[in-house]
Amino acid sequence: MLYTKKLLYFFISIFCCMSCDNSSKLEKKIQAFPLNLKIDRFDKKFMNITKETFPDFKSEYQFLFSNNFTDSMYLDRIEDSIQKEIQSSIDSVFTDFKSTEKDLVSLYKHIKYYNPSLKIPTLITVNSDVDYLNKIIPMGDSIVLINIDNYLGTEHKFYLSFPKWIRKNLEKDQIVMDLADIYASRWINQPRRLTFLDQMIYEGKKLYLKDLWIPKSDDFTKIGYKSDELEWVKNNEIKIWEYFNEEELFFSTDRRLLNRFINPGPFSKFYRNIDQDSPASIGKYLGWQIVKSYIKNNDVSLLELLQKDSETIFRKSKFKPKISY
Numbered sequence: 001m002l003y004t005k006k007l008l009y010f011f012i013s014i015f016c017c018m019s020c021d022n023s024s025k026l027e028k029k030i031q032a033f034p035l036n037l038k039i040d041r042f043d044k045k046f047m048n049i050t051k052e053t054f055p056d057f058k059s060e061y062q063f064l065f066s067n068n069f070t071d072s073m074y075l076d077r078i079e080d081s082i083q084k085e086i087q088s089s090i091d092s093v094f095t096d097f098k099s100t101e102k103d104l105v106s107l108y109k110h111i112k113y114y115n116p117s118l119k120i121p122t123l124i125t126v127n128s129d130v131d132y133l134n135k136i137i138p139m140g141d142s143i144v145l146i147n148i149d150n151y152l153g154t155e156h157k158f159y160l161s162f163p164k165w166i167r168k169n170l171e172k173d174q175i176v177m178d179l180a181d182i183y184a185s186r187w188i189n190q191p192r193r194l195t196f197l198d199q200m201i202y203e204g205k206k207l208y209l210k211d212l213w214i215p216k217s218d219d220f221t222k223i224g225y226k227s228d229e230l231e232w233v234k235n236n237e238i239k240i241w242e243y244f245n246e247e248e249l250f251f252s253t254d255r256r257l258l259n260r261f262i263n264p265g266p267f268s269k270f271y272r273n274i275d276q277d278s279p280a281s282i283g284k285y286l287g288w289q290i291v292k293s294y295i296k297n298n299d300v301s302l303l304e305l306l307q308k309d310s311e312t313i314f315r316k317s318k319f320k321p322k323i324s325y
Contacts, residue, residue: 027215030113037105038122041097043148046127047078047087063139064126086127086149086158093152093172103176110213111183114302130158132166136178144179151175165266165280169224176214177222184209188306196257196283197250201310203262204287208295208305223288224264229279234322236274237289240282241321243270250314257283293319 042061049057054075058065065074077083094100104123112118119141128134128147137145151172152158159167169177184206191198210222220230233240244250249257260269261283267275268282294317295305305313 023215030109031106033109033113035105035109035112035120037101037108037120039097039101039104040122040124042124043087043090043127044125047083049078051075063143064124083127086129089152089156089158090127090148093156094148100172100175103173104179107176107180107213110215111180114212115187132162132170136175136182138182144182146175146179148175163266165264168226173217173221174224177210177217177224180210180213181206183213191310193310194253195250195310196252196254196261197314198310199258199262200250200283200287201291201313202287203281203284204289204291205306207284207288208291211292212302223281223284225279230285232277233279233282233285236278237286238321239274240286244286289321290314290317290319293317 042064045057054071058071058074108118108120112120121138121142121144123144123146125146125148127149130149131147132150135147135150137147139145149158150170151174153171154167156170159170162170187209188202188205191202207222210217214222218227220227223230225233249261259265262281265280268278268280269275270278291305291313294300294308294313297318298316300308
């Protein structure tokens with residue numbers, strides 16, 4: 001018996017090494033892919049213009065200037081003390097923008113690898129007066145606006161009036177995650193029946209794309225958790241699964257389940273004592289695990305996965321929640 005166990009562990013270790021080696025080869029291939037990504041720091045440029053240079057600047061970035069505001073209003077904004085403080089904070093957090101740029105280039109290389117027809121846009125960083133509801137704004141296929149003042153760090157003074165569950169993802173490493181989320185939502189067929197399971201699998205597919213596109217990132221960062229929140233979900237995975245089964249939630253069409261278990265918030269809503277300890281969006285996490293189990297246990301392409309209906313994925317995933325000890 002002992003010999004059998006040792007033999008089993010040996011083969012598992014060999015398989016893991018082979019898998020890691022294949023992943024490493026793929027990663028090298030993707031990173032070697034040439035890609036020209038233009039990142040335009042409009043936020044910095046804007047705060048440095050003068051009355052004399054403003055007309056040419058406005059002409060170059062006409063699409064970022066509203067006709068509802070006069071030129072003098074824009075020039076007053078440059079001299080506004082609050083705007084100067086916001087830009088100073090941006091500059092202090094993004095002292096060296098190269099690391100963020102490297103992450104963004106890597107993201108687009110990965111997306112381009114899986115979708116060669118992808119058009120690489122110009123990324124333009126702007127100051128949004130901390131509009132955390134619109135952190136990333138695509139403008140067609142050619143331009144994406146990054147409201148960079150929403151990524152200054154959880155404890156930044158601009159965010160102290162916000163609830164903790166909002167503040168926790170106002171971090172610089174979430175720029176790539178938010179951008180990936182937008183591209184993932186474009187790739188995946190929207191749920192048709194709109195059961196709770198449909199929403200779970202839809203979110204699970206998006207998170208699986210982040211696995212492919214941002215492979216070196218921590219899982220808790222991908223889903224927008226803190227490390228202890230992800231640990232809590234893992235430790236309670238079987239209890240969550242049993243609750244969803246007992247309450248017959250998977251095939252429910254009750255839209256309230258989205259706010260309870262999918263959408264961002266302070267916690268998930270089981271209406272039990274564990275609520276305050278739980279993170280929000282637990283349905284996303286379980287959908288992610290089901291999708292990963294489906295990929296593991298079925299020979300399907302990425303395109304087939306993204307087009308596959310939720311019930312088939314659920315049924316053929318052979319997913320079993322982990323028991324924590």
